[in-house]
Each structure stands twice: as C-alpha cells, then as structure tokens.
Amino acid sequence: MSVEKKVWLISGLLTFGLAGLLLKLWIELNHFEGDPTQLPDQAAVDSYLGKLDVAPDYYVRTGIFLKSFSFLGASDVQVTGYIWQHYETGVHDKITPAEGEVGFLLPEAVDTANGLFAEAYRLPQSDGVLIGWYFEQTLRQSFDYTSYPFDHKTVWVRFWPSSFEDAVALVPDFESYPATGPDDIFGIDNQIVMGTWERENTYFDYKLSNLDTTLGIGQNAYQTNAPELHYNFVIKRNFSNAFIVHMVPLIVVMMLLFGAVMTVTRREGLIERHDFSTSSVIGTCSVLFFVILLAHVQLREGFAGSPVIYMESFFFLMYFMLLVVSVNTYLFASEAVPSLRFIHYRDNLFPKASFWPFVLLCMVAITAYNLSLKVSHEPPPISTEDS
Known part of the structure; x- marks a missing residue:
C-alpha cells in the first residue's frame, strides 16, 4: 500500500471515529436530568x-x-x-x-x-x-x-x-x-x-x-x-429544526471549503483540470466568509444579550478554518518557504488528509467542554439524611 493510501486510510478511520464520538456527546448533551428539588407527594x-x-x-x-x-x-x-x-x-x-x-x-x-x-x-x-x-x-x-x-x-x-x-x-x-x-x-x-x-x-x-x-x-x-x-x-x-436551519448550512460550507483544499496542487495535469490558483482559493474563502457571517449575524440576533452559545462556537471554528485554508494555499504556492515539508509533502497531502479529522476533533472538544459546563451547573442531589 502506498504512503498516500495509508494516510487517507488513517484519515478516514479518524473521521468516522470522531464522528461517532461527536454523535455520542450530542446524545448526552440532549439528555435531561431530573431536578432533585422536586416534590412528588x-x-x-x-x-x-x-x-x-x-x-x-x-x-x-x-x-x-x-x-x-x-x-x-x-x-x-x-x-x-x-x-x-x-x-x-x-x-x-x-x-x-x-x-x-x-x-x-x-x-x-x-x-x-x-x-x-x-x-x-x-x-x-x-x-x-x-x-x-x-x-x-x-x-x-x-x-x-x-x-x-x-x-x-x-x-x-x-x-x-x-x-x-x-x-x-x-x-x-x-x-x-x-x-x-x-x-x-x-x-x-x-x-x-x-x-x-x-x-x-x-x-x-x-x-x-x-x-x-x-x-x-x-x-x-x-x-x-x-x-x-x-x-x-x-x-x-426540537433539535431537528435547529439542525436544519443552522447546522446543515455549516456542513455544506465546510464541504465546499474541503473541495477548495482538494484543488490545491502542483501537478500540471491537475492544475489545468481544477483551474487551481492561489487567488481562486482565497476568493472562494472570501465568498464563504460572507455566507457564514450573514448566518452568524442571524443566529446572534435571536440571542441578543446572551453569552456565546454552543452553536455559535462552530461559526468561530469556520472563521478559523477559512483563515487556515487561505494561509495553507498561499504557503504551498509560495517559493519563499520551501522548508515547510508538512505543506509541500506529496502535493499538500497532510493538510488535505487532516482536514476532516481536525474539524471533527475541534467539534468534539467544543461539545465536551459544553457538556462539562452543563454537568457543573446541575444541582447536587439531595442527601438521604434530609429527606
């Protein structure tokens, strides 16, 4: 098996593993614990x-x-x-x-x-x-x-x-x-x-x-x-309604951004086929930035005065990814920094293969942090000695 196939295999396994972990954390985050102060009789x-x-x-x-x-x-x-x-x-x-x-x-x-x-x-x-x-x-x-x-x-x-x-x-x-x-x-x-x-x-x-x-x-x-x-x-x-309104556009934009990353290449045949250029990738990132910004503003207007909410963290992650993709494309196409082997190795292989694992890892970390906040805010159970 070639090096590229091994890297993509590892990337795929990590992606599916992190996606499963994220789904598990979402189920836990959506679970409600009863209030121990309630009076049943x-x-x-x-x-x-x-x-x-x-x-x-x-x-x-x-x-x-x-x-x-x-x-x-x-x-x-x-x-x-x-x-x-x-x-x-x-x-x-x-x-x-x-x-x-x-x-x-x-x-x-x-x-x-x-x-x-x-x-x-x-x-x-x-x-x-x-x-x-x-x-x-x-x-x-x-x-x-x-x-x-x-x-x-x-x-x-x-x-x-x-x-x-x-x-x-x-x-x-x-x-x-x-x-x-x-x-x-x-x-x-x-x-x-x-x-x-x-x-x-x-x-x-x-x-x-x-x-x-x-x-x-x-x-x-x-x-x-x-x-x-x-x-x-x-x-x-109702999670499905919020997921369709806010999460689906984020996922679509993330896929488009991944597509832009996959066009980054130095191979002559692929350059013409993908019509790759540094300006085209950065231009795509600019367009996606305004799409995300408008969606973010719409979300924030619904929760004016509230601290940063869980869903909003994904918009900040998107801003970061847009910046990372733009910088990665510039450094790959630039001849001034040939020593960055991580970027130049096998036609930008590592940044491409690590895109989804990195995004999902960040989402898992954000979700785990919010889950820890939810647990810390839950009231302590009532002592049996007081009942």
Missing part, C-alpha cells in the same frame, strides 16, 4: 415545610393547569390557564378572598395592565370552598441558551400568597392530578401547541424568598425567608 412537602425556622400559620392547597404558553422574547414567556385554591371553613376564614379578589400573586408578571385574572368558578365543598381563576400573564424569567440547540428550558410559575400579614404557605394540590411522580407530566394540556419545543417534565418545588426586608410588617421573620411555591414545566428544543 404530600410527604415531601411536609418534610420540607417542617424544617423551616418559622412554621406557617395557614396551609392553602393550590393547583395549576396550563392551556398555552409562548416565548415573546429571550426573557419573556406568556402563559394562560387555570389556578385554583381550597379554603377550609373555620380555618381559612381570615384569608379567604372575596368575590373579585385573588388569593395569590405572580411576582414575575410584567404586563399586568394587559394581563388577566378572572374568577372562573367558586364551588362550595364539604369542608369549605374551592375557588378557581382563569389567568393570562406574561412572566419575565432568565433562561440559559448556552447549550443551544440542545438547551432545556425550565419555565416556572412562581406563587406568592396575596396576604403578607399572615404566614401563609401555598402547598401543591396533589389530589387534583392523576400522578405527580418524578417522571410524570401533569398540570399542562396534552394538546398544547409546543412549536419547536417538546415536553420533558413537570413538577412542584419550593424556593426560599430570601427577602432582605420585612415589607414594612414589623418583625415578620416569616416573610423574609418564606417558601415560594413553584410550578415548573421543562421543555427541550
């Missing part, structure tokens, strides 16, 4: 609330059912649905909302003027009253887009009790759902239009308010560290 709620420094005076069962949601921007999400609460006679008389009032607050609502809270029903129960409200609100939240297009979004509805004078804890109304286990999806319409997203998980959890003020209500220690009920629904992006 009433026992978990009682355990959490039992550890508070100040015990609540009232416990109000609260449930939610989402009918629709849509992203209005990088930080705003519009949600609609129903929220209901159970008030017991003789227990919640002081805090039961009158008609036209709402028994909760959504502190992250930003468009209250155009939002809606309308009482949908008020039904007497054997032990009290059940009140339900229909709501339409725009919530402002911070989302992490650094793993795009493998990003998962946890959209939450954050609840505060409407009464700050009393120590009120809102607790999930688990009895209103068929199942609320760690892997169950509940509280969201099965026919909800997700667009480019897919449902991944739903769950309740608590986060302490950690306020640095008593809200002017004297020495109210409960309000400064009150448990805030969160209903979370986790969605993951």
Whole structure:
C-alpha cells in the first residue's frame, strides 16, 4: 500500500471515529436530568415545610393547569390557564378572598395592565370552598441558551400568597392530578401547541424568598425567608429544526471549503483540470466568509444579550478554518518557504488528509467542554439524611 493510501486510510478511520464520538456527546448533551428539588407527594412537602425556622400559620392547597404558553422574547414567556385554591371553613376564614379578589400573586408578571385574572368558578365543598381563576400573564424569567440547540428550558410559575400579614404557605394540590411522580407530566394540556419545543417534565418545588426586608410588617421573620411555591414545566428544543436551519448550512460550507483544499496542487495535469490558483482559493474563502457571517449575524440576533452559545462556537471554528485554508494555499504556492515539508509533502497531502479529522476533533472538544459546563451547573442531589 502506498504512503498516500495509508494516510487517507488513517484519515478516514479518524473521521468516522470522531464522528461517532461527536454523535455520542450530542446524545448526552440532549439528555435531561431530573431536578432533585422536586416534590412528588404530600410527604415531601411536609418534610420540607417542617424544617423551616418559622412554621406557617395557614396551609392553602393550590393547583395549576396550563392551556398555552409562548416565548415573546429571550426573557419573556406568556402563559394562560387555570389556578385554583381550597379554603377550609373555620380555618381559612381570615384569608379567604372575596368575590373579585385573588388569593395569590405572580411576582414575575410584567404586563399586568394587559394581563388577566378572572374568577372562573367558586364551588362550595364539604369542608369549605374551592375557588378557581382563569389567568393570562406574561412572566419575565432568565433562561440559559448556552447549550443551544440542545438547551432545556425550565419555565416556572412562581406563587406568592396575596396576604403578607399572615404566614401563609401555598402547598401543591396533589389530589387534583392523576400522578405527580418524578417522571410524570401533569398540570399542562396534552394538546398544547409546543412549536419547536417538546415536553420533558413537570413538577412542584419550593424556593426560599430570601427577602432582605420585612415589607414594612414589623418583625415578620416569616416573610423574609418564606417558601415560594413553584410550578415548573421543562421543555427541550426540537433539535431537528435547529439542525436544519443552522447546522446543515455549516456542513455544506465546510464541504465546499474541503473541495477548495482538494484543488490545491502542483501537478500540471491537475492544475489545468481544477483551474487551481492561489487567488481562486482565497476568493472562494472570501465568498464563504460572507455566507457564514450573514448566518452568524442571524443566529446572534435571536440571542441578543446572551453569552456565546454552543452553536455559535462552530461559526468561530469556520472563521478559523477559512483563515487556515487561505494561509495553507498561499504557503504551498509560495517559493519563499520551501522548508515547510508538512505543506509541500506529496502535493499538500497532510493538510488535505487532516482536514476532516481536525474539524471533527475541534467539534468534539467544543461539545465536551459544553457538556462539562452543563454537568457543573446541575444541582447536587439531595442527601438521604434530609429527606
């Protein structure tokens, strides 16, 4: 077997091996780990609330059912649905909302003027009253887009009790759902239009308010560290849509760039057949640069204000490869640097054969780095001693 065939064989094996490794890393990057803070049943709620420094005076069962949601921007999400609460006679008389009032607050609502809270029903129960409200609100939240297009979004509805004078804890109304286990999806319409997203998980959890003020209500220690009920629904992006829009053009441009590299030659017959010249290769790189630049600008406009995202790293890799191919072509055609045997050996063999292994190696390194960031940002598991 000739030297050239051996080099290309090694190049092919490395290419397929790195492509398989990249696919494996993509699968891991697209995997969602459940949040260990989720509360699957009433026992978990009682355990959490039992550890508070100040015990609540009232416990109000609260449930939610989402009918629709849509992203209005990088930080705003519009949600609609129903929220209901159970008030017991003789227990919640002081805090039961009158008609036209709402028994909760959504502190992250930003468009209250155009939002809606309308009482949908008020039904007497054997032990009290059940009140339900229909709501339409725009919530402002911070989302992490650094793993795009493998990003998962946890959209939450954050609840505060409407009464700050009393120590009120809102607790999930688990009895209103068929199942609320760690892997169950509940509280969201099965026919909800997700667009480019897919449902991944739903769950309740608590986060302490950690306020640095008593809200002017004297020495109210409960309000400064009150448990805030969160209903979370986790969605993951439809990878195929983002892959077609952004990744396919990158792959096509990379193939065109590889084709330009393969035209680099000193063999007389091939020079005429490929119409090779230094200016033609550099001109091709210039055209591809503007194609990539326009696609990069379009991608960046969708994530204005966000740090460098995963997909964006491939555009930087493309800029680098365009520069490398241009420099390689110039040095190969230049007689001023004949000592660069790596470039001149067997008609630019090594740069041609190492093109795809180098590109895939960079993609693997970028993916592995983003995967490590994802793992480091995951919350630690809850100790069994605390449960």
